[in-house]
Amino acid sequence: MTQLWPAPVAAGAVRATVPVPGSKSITNRALVLAALADGPSTLRAPLRSRDTELMAGALRSLGVAIQDGPDGSWQVTPAALRGPAEVDCGLAGTVMRFVPPIAALASGRITFDGDPHARKRPLGAVLDALRALGADIDGDALPFQVNGAGKLPGGAVTIDASASSQFVSGLLLSAPRFEQGVVVRHAGEPVPSLPHIEMTVSMLRAAGVEVDDQEPDTWRVAPGPIRALDLDVEPDLSNATPFLAAAAATGGAVTVPGWPTRTTQAGDAIRDILAQMGAQVELTGDGLTVTGPAELNAVDLDLHDVGELTPTVAALAALATGRSRLRGVAHLRGHETDRLAALQTELTKLGGAVEQTEDGLVIEPRPLHGGNWHSYADHRMATAGAILGLRVPGVLVEDIATTGKTIPDFPGMWAAMLGGDA
Numbered sequence: 001m002t003q004l005w006p007a008p009v010a011a012g013a014v015r016a017t018v019p020v021p022g023s024k025s026i027t028n029r030a031l032v033l034a035a036l037a038d039g040p041s042t043l044r045a046p047l048r049s050r051d052t053e054l055m056a057g058a059l060r061s062l063g064v065a066i067q068d069g070p071d072g073s074w075q076v077t078p079a080a081l082r083g084p085a086e087v088d089c090g091l092a093g094t095v096m097r098f099v100p101p102i103a104a105l106a107s108g109r110i111t112f113d114g115d116p117h118a119r120k121r122p123l124g125a126v127l128d129a130l131r132a133l134g135a136d137i138d139g140d141a142l143p144f145q146v147n148g149a150g151k152l153p154g155g156a157v158t159i160d161a162s163a164s165s166q167f168v169s170g171l172l173l174s175a176p177r178f179e180q181g182v183v184v185r186h187a188g189e190p191v192p193s194l195p196h197i198e199m200t201v202s203m204l205r206a207a208g209v210e211v212d213d214q215e216p217d218t219w220r221v222a223p224g225p226i227r228a229l230d231l232d233v234e235p236d237l238s239n240a241t242p243f244l245a246a247a248a249a250t251g252g253a254v255t256v257p258g259w260p261t262r263t264t265q266a267g268d269a270i271r272d273i274l275a276q277m278g279a280q281v282e283l284t285g286d287g288l289t290v291t292g293p294a295e296l297n298a299v300d301l302d303l304h305d306v307g308e309l310t311p312t313v314a315a316l317a318a319l320a321t322g323r324s325r326l327r328g329v330a331h332l333r334g335h336e337t338d339r340l341a342a343l344q345t346e347l348t349k350l351g352g353a354v355e356q357t358e359d360g361l362v363i364e365p366r367p368l369h370g371g372n373w374h375s376y377a378d379h380r381m382a383t384a385g386a387i388l389g390l391r392v393p394g395v396l397v398e399d400i401a402t403t404g405k406t407i408p409d410f411p412g413m414w415a416a417m418l419g420g421d422a
């Protein structure tokens with residue numbers, strides 16, 4: 001049986017300064033761009049976690065050199081992309097959606113597989129789009145195989161990206177290397193997590209690539225070189241949210257140093273969300289400080305753009321003073337697990353009252369009790385359990401190691417946060 005992690009109860013108001021490792025989304029985009037760039041790149045303070053090691057492993061298997069710098073940086077040296085190769089996607093959406101276009105640019109046979117649940121995550125639309133752009137692919141979900149021709153014609157393609165913004169990001173990131181670039185048009189229900197596409201566009205432009213995103217739901221990337229990167233990776237703002245939530249849930253104060261004043265990270269939205277819940281939120285040169293209220297307000301939030309914050313927000317909502325409603329996140333059913341079902345099941349087991357709606361959750365706070373909190377191999381389910389455990393004695397989080405998907409040492413960081421003054 002997987003080990004159970006007794007989530008520590010906060011002895012009082014949590015007060016700490018918590019440095020947070022680099023952004024998963026920025027690191028994995030930077031690795032992809034660096035692999036396709038016109039010279040060697042340096043990525044400073046990259047995230048080193050399962051998702052980013054898997055991305056590095058995938059690119060290495062295609063011939064790219066990725067070496068450790070003396071300061072924890074990654075030095076990425078592009079090379080001719082070639083198979084045969086086997087790509088392990090783990091449970092990383094970014095690997096399973098960003099790497100197939102690169103494989104199509106490589107020569108040779110490249111097979112893809114991943115964790116058991118990864119086979120259920122939406123992917124078919126990406127593979128269909130790549131076929132429409134000229135790729136030869138066998139399969140519609142993991143496992144599948146790309147028969148790379150060493151080049152891809154590219155051109156115009158229409159895709160339904162309502163299941164994941166990563167469908168669009170993956171096509172755009174490699175598109176400068178397609179012979180004709182790409183025009184991606186989305187047709188379907190609104191694309192979730194739009195800030196993540198804006199991050200993709202902004203990182204492409206920073207690398208000298210011409211991108212036109214003026215027309216709604218349409219992205220045009222011109223063919224051309226990708227300039228080598230020299231990049232400082234920002235802290236991961238979504239991964240910072242459980243720590244900030246600890247301040248919000250206990251009336252404490254947590255500072256995350258290095259919080260950017262301008263960012264494309266979706267996680268920045270936590271500032272407004274915690275303010276709505278009654279916390280005091282202050283962004284200064286020292287970082288972001290969240291000071292928790294005596295009691296948390298209920299909220300009614302559309303999280304369509306920032307779905308990955310839902311587990312943190314749901315945990316706080318379960319500790320608030322009234323009924324909260326989280327909307328716009330039907331696509332979370334295709335994340336690491338069906339997060340709406342997982343949150344409903346686990347909160348209900350602890351005594352909560354949670355209803356699933358078509359596109360979200362309604363959470364009615366109730367007195368909660370301890371019990372086993374299943375993670376479903378989902379890092380954010382595990383951290384949501386940790387947040388609840390601060391206030392609810394006896395929460396046992398199953399498979400806390402799953403947090404390693406995006407945080408190298410979550411239990412150690414959590415213990416340090418609870419153990420020490422800032």
Ligand SMILES: O=C(O)C1=C[C@@H](OP(=O)(O)O)[C@@H](O)[C@H](O)C1
Nearest residue numbers: 025164165166192193196307308
């Ligand atoms: O491109 C990215 O880096 C991400 C995009 C989002 O995916 P979805 O659009 O599938 O929600 C987000 O939830 C995920 O954590 C990271």
Ligand SMILES: C=C(OP(=O)(O)O)C(=O)O
Nearest residue numbers: 091092093094308335336
């Ligand atoms: C949805 C997430 O991850 P992925 O990049 O695997 O889609 C997430 O980190 O919340």
